[in-house]
Amino acid sequence: MNKVLIKNAKIVNENSIFEGDVYVEGEYIVEVAEQISAKSPDVSVFDAEGKYLLPGVIDDQVHFREPGLTHKANIETESRAAIAGGITSFIEMPNTNPQTTTIEELDKKFDIASKTSYANYSFMFGGTNDNLDEILKVDPQKVAALKLFLGSSTGNMLVDNLEVLEKIFSSTDLLIAVHCEDEGTIRANTEKYKAEFGDDIPMKYHPIIRSEEACYLSSSRAIELAKKTGARLHVFHLSTGKETELFTNKIPLEEKKITAEVCVHHLWFTDADYEEKGTHIKWNPAVKTQKDKDLLWKALLDDRIDVIATDHAPHTIEEKSNVYTKAPSGGPLVQHALVSMLEAYHQEKISLEKLVEKMCHNPARLFQIKNRGYIKPGFFADMVIVDLNNPWSVTKENIYYKCGWSPFEGNTFKSRITHTFVNGSLVYKNFKFYDLKKGKQLTFNR
Template sequence: MKAYIIKNATIVNEGKQEIADVYIKNQRIEKIGTQLSNRGAIEIDAEGKYLFPGFIDDQVHFREPGLTHKAEIYTEAKAAVAGGITSFMEMPNTVPNTLTQELLADKYAIGAKKSLANYSFFMGASNDNLEEVLKTDIKNVCGIKVFMGSSTGNMLVDNEKTLEGIFKNSPTLIATHCEDEATVQKNLKLFKEEYGDHLIPEMHPLIRNEEACYLSSSFAVDLAKKHGSRLHILHISTGKETFLFDHITPLKDKKITAEACIHHLWFAAEDYVTKGNWIKWNPAVKFSSDREQILKAVLDNHIDVIATDHAPHTIEEKMQPYAQAPSGGPLVQHAFNALFELYHEGKISLEKIAEKTAHNLAICFQIKERGFVREGYFADLALVDLNASYEVSRENVLSKCGWSPFEGQTFNSKITHTFVSGHLAYADGAFDESILGERLSFNR
């Protein structure tokens, strides 16, 4: 593996910024300092650019196996790396659902052969696979995923006895999708009675409303408190839910944590008029007041991490009428850019971005030797030019689905280089796929 020296970068790490050189050798950060000698390494001039720990995305849907007409690990991992995401954790609602240890092992085998980024895969829970869940190797698997809301196949866990068993006995972190299915179906029935087949995207946050989210999230929190579980609630979409969480420090002592997603920090209900199904997600993008409260909760540490919930569908699927169009969209390529745009708007600091996209992920999931710019740690790094703009178009979207909810958006920043486990996987628009990413491991 080649050695590199990144010269004169402004390193954003652990609450501060400093200008320094970073020497990368044998996958790791060997030295951080000033005026480091070349040592036979390839030199990268980073003056005026910002060096971040690589974004660790704890929630993606890369659609493999079984749904590869939408996306696949190969294409989506490349899009992630182009966006400065160096590690991802992928969800189990593929086809077949990842509900056995054998199926989980199959996904890891695909990742080892195809992923340019570092990877981990969640073990899925259903109403009847608790025995399989309890076999999960906690040192080599990121966590258990529980859909407490609708999903594909057999993945809706709505049996209270099963939920009690999972929360009481899970050997590791439980990540939950929280929407109360009964409330969603009740709301959908009411809208169909009034509007028939003429449902439109603007109704999405009213059908999958605050009540559905809060009922389920608060139930999960109550279960976790009852059993002392390690709970991580994904994609908080309402302001009300943010008050379910504490902002205690240090984070490593926090048993119940929460995630905000890029689309809930960027879009709001007003955007359905122009964006329509392109911003249809579950949980729904809600109202501007929710968006503001979610950002506030990120800043004051009630919400601990930021992720994407990258979940591609084809253009043809998303162009169907609202009721038939699936929920989800591609985000990994532009997530960092969106956060840097919020920085340019004065809404979040660079230090907070590093904390919520890397440091806190490493702490929450107990990821081994990643998530920080530290000597001895794996060199998972993103070099960013905060003064280089470009417009998102279908021509420059890298996800297999070929579209983005950010089409037409001009971002005022650009990821120029991405290192994955010490390998320069992406530089100035070009990929080097000669070395692939690695499986994440966990200090548990």
Template sequence: MKKLLIINAKIVNDGQIESKDVLVKNGRFEKIANQIGSDEADEVIDAKGKYLFPGLIDDQVHFREPGLTHKANIFTESRAAVAGGVTSFMEMPNTVPNALTQELLEDKYQIAAKNSLANYSFFMGASNDNIEEVLKTNPKNVCGVKVFMGSSTGNMLVDNEQTLNNIFSKVPMLIATHCEDEATIRANTEKYQSQYGEEVPIEMHPKIRSEEACYLSSSLAVQLAKQHGSRLHVLHISTAKELSLFDNSIPLEQKKITAEACIHHLWFSEEDYHEKGTFIKWNPAVKTAHDREEIMKAVLDGRIDVIATDHAPHTFAEKQNSYFKAPSGGPLVQHSLLALLDFYHQGKISLEQIAQKAAHNPAILFHVKERGFIRESYHADFVLVDLERNYTVSKENILSKCGWSPFEGHSFQSTIDSTYVNGRLVYNKEGILEGESGERLWFEQS
């Protein structure tokens, strides 16, 4: 690979913004200094006026392959990811078939090795009856074990008390949970069906998948983790009530119980259902403006450790269905960094905090090896951002296979100038530059 020198960049890294030059060699950061001579490089990029962030690590995406490729696939969604400054992703096991055996899990890695423009890892799935397979998972090259403590695709709802105790007591690696209490959701569904029949309004979604449903399940997960000393990561926190379960009194490196917030729970509220309808139907549901503001406070004060997307595309036609028939989820990975930069322009979060929550902390939490920071000898995953150039989302520039976005028509205040994965340019204003770039993530966990 040719040696690349980036000069005059404002580097956002490790809680600081510094103007420095960066030399990339053999896919890694070779040197970071106040000034590096151009004679050391084959190519020089003048990044004056631009900000250089570590590539984002999205710890929760659904790229739908295998089995659901009419919605998305690893190739299309990794393209959308790098266009949004996301250079590494961790993908969920509720594909078809569910990734509930080591062989099925490895099939996904083989697909990504051929097709992913971004770096990748895939969660091992847990069910009520596959604990033996779960315990075979290699913590060095798999990010974690996913437990759906709420409704999911196929055989992935884990609601058996003994199974949950088995998982939390025996699994040594990180356990990531989707927490919604299924019994509460069923009772709420029956209540609103008796009132509205099959024409339940989308505005009832946060009442059906309620605050109580989330808290009951999240608190159970935290109780189990404390009881068994497990490493627990609670995904997509959607309520203010759940925030009391998480601690900000110790450094992330020492935490065994952590939490994630997603872009949609930071951006939308129940007031948006009237305009957006089922296109903002997610599980857990987008809830009140109060919940949204409290989640942002928890991001800033350290009770919530990472920001991700839960990118989960469905076709436009599927999302146009009535409440019960429209699936939950939507595409977000292309616009997550842009949304965070809008929050920066609004004075809600600093650039340093964006890098921390969306790049550094996922790397720390999952013990990702040599990624997530702008550091000498680390893999050169990074994104250059133009903070002052607008970017309007339209059907023409959406790269997710589904072809729509809840942000369609919105003009972000910043633009992704270019994205590099393992030192290779994969996206710039000309579009996607395809070729070999993504690598399997490795982890320093036991």
């Protein structure tokens, strides 16, 4: 049995930081205490003195592109990049090829991940205008949620039949996760700017085409429908300050029927970055203004926004280098999500305790993930050791995404992920991987 003892760590867990030790046997945390001695000579001891021990990050929204789009990425390459970034569990989206809109395709993805994933995994099931029968077959203890695209994005999964949408909301007990952008507004705006510029629309118009109005219109409709039907709704990747007004912080997370997520790119970049970064920071929904960014941070800190995620969605550099209308939206983020948010800690925007709450505890609570997201006895030993004072720069040589690029290239981060443990096994240490695909299928307390 694998036995691990982490000594002298500054443990960040459940809104406190305390110095102590963590003892692991097999896949599970056995003891957390101020001081623990090695119980036998076969214990692997790691001295974390001066470093912080965090629960492994749970990323509730990634696109790992398998099956069908594996020239961009696959579960093996991107889960490997994820553990280098301290992400030990991920929930992957259904807009692959074929789409994950049947139980048969869902089972195929679980089979791939069981053989290739370095991190723990689950998948969202995709809703369409005509697959309600398949939705009703989904096992809620096995699948993280139902994903609906209420605005078209990468792939072709737009659910635009309002009658069908209401029926889905009324018929399933699954958590419903939504991408909210109003398609009619976006199409009208796109045509307006294409008439002026053709296909080579300057990137600065992206947040005007995929506008605040498009986001708010769609988000507010989804929330109205959830309130009408009693559905459990989670709104992905808020990008506007106006949308944050739709959410509450007046009740505990477990009692919320409507929750929200923000992604690292909407907390880091603004429309001022389009001039330098161009299509490399083209996301749907779009990165918007400094004011929007400030209001997203405010809502995150006052608990109207519940989760920080990535929406990791890699494309090749050749694909991203096309003109505006032909360049796909999305970018790779799992390797650099935690260190970018730790940079925000250094900038005194967020505490370590709040960061762990939003990236580790709350995804586990919100999705009812069984025995993950915390450092406590009986939980799986998914943990990350972080050195807050060990600067490094992002270069092509240390990027692990299959696509080989990052919107953070050239950035220097003060913090470094030094060790990542998945289910009790050391899988990554200081830019070195151990060829241990220890990822397990997530299960849910439902």
